[in-house]
Amino acid sequence: MRPPSSAARSRATVRAKVAAAATAATAALTVFAGPAAPAATPAIPGFTDGYGLTRVDGATEVHSDTDFTITVTTKQLSGQHKIRVFLPRDYAADPGRRWPVVYFLHGGGGTVDDAAAAPALHSDSAITVVPDGGLKGWYADWLMQNTAEGAANWETFHIDQVVPFIDANLRTIPDRAHRAVVGVSMGGYGALHYAEFHSDLFGHVASLSGGVDFGMAAVRGAVLATELNATGAWCAVSTSSASGSGRCTGYGPYVDSDAIFGSPYPVFNADRVWNEVNPAAAGNLARLAGVDVTLYTGNRGPIDHFTEIASKNVKSGLDKLGYPSRLVDYGDGSTLASSCDGGHNYGCWAPAVADYMTHLRTAFGTTSS
Structure with a gap:
């Protein structure tokens, strides 16, 4: 095998020098630029304080x-309180569009x-807002x-503050x-109380699975259990498995049994x-005229x-008034889902919510602003 010619050796030398120079330049640029920047935080809508609500910076x-x-924070409640928001995927991409709103109460x-x-x-068809309701705010x-x-x-916080605050800061369709x-x-x-x-x-x-008939001793007992922080069946299965063990840690500090609604x-x-x-009272059911x-x-x-x-009592009362409703x-x-055992848990509530959101898409689509 013949040794490389002097011309070939010269070209190889040039290529080596170019490669070395490129490597040095890259290293210099890396030092100049510093460490790689962290991934950008996703952009979310800005919120302006108002209606008695003040945002907590950094939270x-x-x-x-x-x-x-x-x-x-708000003067209506002690401490700090969270509001979680789910936006449709097209919210940012379609800035001229307004959206219906669903309020979810835990x-x-x-x-x-x-x-x-x-x-x-x-x-993707509505904004969902999930305001804090307290461990036992009722x-x-x-x-x-x-x-x-x-x-x-809590009612003043939700009705007089959260609802107008959301309408002011997000592109909602602000009508009933x-x-x-x-x-x-x-x-x-x-x-049901808020709708009434x-x-x-x-x-x-x-x-x-609402406690919607205060005429029932068992439902009043559920309220008392939360006031007295008597953890048990109502607490153990009424929260999300997504929040840890699926068992709530309690209802917060003990308060008087008359604290929320007075003597039971x-x-x-x-x-x-x-x-x-009482949502099942005839006079309160009458307030639901025209409500879906x-x-x-x-x-x-x-x-x-x-x-x-309790749900059947409400349905019967609405039927007597001639108000259409769905039970x-x-x-x-x-008949609902393989995850549902007929009990008081998200294995049943998740598919029920899915059914309801399908119903709402139709209902929102047939209403006018």
Whole structure:
């Protein structure tokens, strides 16, 4: 084999020098540029304080550009409180479009993150807002404001503050025809109560396994259990498996059994407030004229045995008034989904929410702003 010619050796030398120079230049540029920048945080809409709500700086949790949680303070409640928001995928890409809004109310012992256990809430046809409802807020302005919970005006927080705050900061369709409220367990009571007492805001409501008949001793007992922090069946199965063990850690500090709605005992009209806010009372059901009402319940376990009775009582009352409504009693869950055992849990609520969101897409599509 002949040795390379002098010309070949010269070309090889030139190539080696060019490669070395390129390597040096790359190294120099790397040093100049410094370490690689971290991945950018997804962009989310900006929020302006208002309606009595003040955002807590540095407390926003960004899960994605369509899933984030802001934290606010308000004089209506002690402490800091989260509001989780799910946006449609096209929200940013279609800046001229406005969207219907679904408010989701979590159950007792739960948090705003329970909504992640019902994936259908993250819809491409509506904005979903999940406000903190407290471990035992019961979506009420409490009679007692001097308990260990401090200020506890949950209804005022949601109705007078969160709803207009969301309308001011997001591209909503701000009318009742395009606003729905849906809740599970304690939130099922809250949803029906809000639709009854604020039908000017909500044109659609769904209660899932809700404590919707305060005329029933078992339902009043559920409220008392939360006030007294008596953890048990109501607490253990009413929160999302997405939040850890699937078992809530309690209802917060002990408060007086009369703290929220006053005395629960029907003696000398002592239970006046319970009767005034009872969703199953004929006078309150009459407030639902023109509201699209849906009820879901199973009938298995120590809780949904009673929520089935309560839901049927509400349905019967609406029928007597001649108001159209929909009751989905999935019994043991076999007709709803393989994940559902007919009990008080997200194995049933997630597919029920999916069914309801399908219903809402049609309902929103046939209403006008």
